[in-house]
Amino acid sequence: MRLNHFNETLWCKGVRCGSVDELEVLISREQIAGRVAELGKQITADSAGETVIFVGVLKGAAVFLSDLVREVKLDATFDFIGVASYGNAAQHGNIWDSTGEVRLTKDVDRSLRDKNVILVEDILDTGLTLTFIKRLLLGHQPRSFRVAVLLDKPSRRKLAIQADYVGFTIPDKFVVGYGLDYAEQYRNLPDVCVVPGV
Numbered sequence: 001m002r003l004n005h006f007n008e009t010l011w012c013k014g015v016r017c018g019s020v021d022e023l024e025v026l027i028s029r030e031q032i033a034g035r036v037a038e039l040g041k042q043i044t045a046d047s048a049g050e051t052v053i054f055v056g057v058l059k060g061a062a063v064f065l066s067d068l069v070r071e072v073k074l075d076a077t078f079d080f081i082g083v084a085s086y087g088n089a090a091q092h093g094n095i096w097d098s099t100g101e102v103r104l105t106k107d108v109d110r111s112l113r114d115k116n117v118i119l120v121e122d123i124l125d126t127g128l129t130l131t132f133i134k135r136l137l138l139g140h141q142p143r144s145f146r147v148a149v150l151l152d153k154p155s156r157r158k159l160a161i162q163a164d165y166v167g168f169t170i171p172d173k174f175v176v177g178y179g180l181d182y183a184e185q186y187r188n189l190p191d192v193c194v195v196p197g198v
């Protein structure tokens with residue numbers, strides 16, 4: 001399946017490699033909607049009778065979180081944290097190689113102490129970022145802590161960390177869309193697409 005939203009030049013490592021309508025759809029918007037509804041049902045059942053706070057990791061998880069929370073029939077609210085990795089493509093060879101050394105750029109607005117927290121992330125890759133965030137949020141002493149990720153790339157894991165809720169397990173490919181970016185581009189694509197050559 002090919003995208004046909006807008007015709008924009010696509011750059012891979014500074015080299016023109018096509019246009020956005022050459023991106024290949026890996027997971028369609030219909031598949032995403034179906035799976036997010038299932039995850040919402042599962043979370044609703046698992047947390048019956050509880051008040052839950054969803055904590056999204058900016059910016060990649062914003063789209064997933066906004067769809068997911070509307071599929072959850074619970075007394076719930078949400079907040080966001082922002083993180084920035086110290087790693088960059090020039091130092092680490094590849095845009096998706098994170099060092100795991102993460103800096104908090106935005107903290108939660110309200111205390112998480114004694115709350116049932118569900119952290120919402122776009123993708124679990126090496127696990128370095130999530131391990132850092134988990135350690136940080138556990139410092140707030142929540143009553144319970146669970147993790148929901150839209151995508152899981154287990155083949156790249158460096159640290160043994162798992163999500164409690166996984167939308168889709170995907171192969172070792174660089175993906176964009178539905179919140180995920182390549183150098184801040186393509187977050188608004190409705191489907192999850194593979195960027196060729198990255």
Ligand code: IMP
Nearest residue numbers: 098124125126127128129174175180181
């Ligand atoms: P980790 O520390 O390697 O698990 O990195 C997780 C973070 O890397 C995610 O929150 C994303 O920001 C980014 N990332 C990893 N893989 C991809 C991808 O395929 N597309 C876009 N971003 C990715």
Ligand code: MG
Nearest residue numbers: 058059060122
């Ligand atoms: Mg991210």
